[in-house]
Amino acid sequence: MGGTFDPIHYGHLVTAEEALVQFNLDRVVFMPTGVPVRKTHRSVTSAEHRYLMTVIATASNPDFEVSRLEIDRPGTTYTVDTIQALRDLYGPQAELYFITGADAVWDILTWKDSAELAGACTFIAATRPGFDLGRFSEERERGIQMETMEVPALAISSTDIRARFADRRPVRYLLPEAVSAYISKNGLYAEGVTP
Ligand code: NAP
Secondary structure, three states: OEEOOOOOOHHHHHHHHHHHHHOOOOOEEEEEOOEOOOOOOOOOOOHHHHHHHHHHHHOOOOOEEEOOHHHHOOOEOOHHHHHHHHHHHHOOOOOOEEEEEHHHHOOHHHOOOHHHHOOOOEEEEEEOOOOOHHHHHHHHHOOOEEEEEEOHHHHOOHHHHHHHHHHOOOOOOOOOHHHHHHHHHHOOOOOOOOO
16 A cells, blocks of 8 residues: 555544455555655655554554665656565465555556556555546556545545644544644654654
């Protein structure tokens, strides 16, 4: 499950659990991005903070784990490199899925080496109800295996949570309390502060 996770929230956790059950997965490996592509409009919180928040949020679920693969890989993070690394790790027989937000994969045909992504894994694009699920017809015609999944909890968003911390508005029930405590302790998302 790829994402910036800045910060991780219940929408991500519900999405992972839904995918685990709907697609009969063995486990979900959360993969915080190292240096995300196209995040020039804002500073992204340091990879170590995003990784630790993801570990805290997933610690109690035996079906979830967190990988350092992308944050330890130097340079910009490209999904094609990650899928290749996972293939090397789990072997040719492994059935790989890449779960992420539908809005994140809407331009997948422009991603680095997108032709190589066809057949390399199955994408699971998660979205809140109301998203046009016919939107991926061109991707499918080009061989990208794209499944979609509606998750009402994705009304929660990292952008909104960052704004709430900056404005000192409530965040309870949007993300795990331990993650919220970590954010406060480290002064993340306080107005004007970009650790
Ligand atoms: P993003 O553009 O920040 O997010 C777009 C939307 O998708 C947001 O609404 C976001 O909500 C949601 N989203 C992101 N990850 C999600 C997840 N795991 N589950 C549910 N919703 C999710 O997306 P991003 O984080 O940069 O990228 C997502 C993944 O795609 C990453 O693994 C990234 O490396 C990969 N990617 C690869 C390329 C490439 O290889 N060229 C290009 C773009 C993205 P929140 O903000 O609430 O999370």
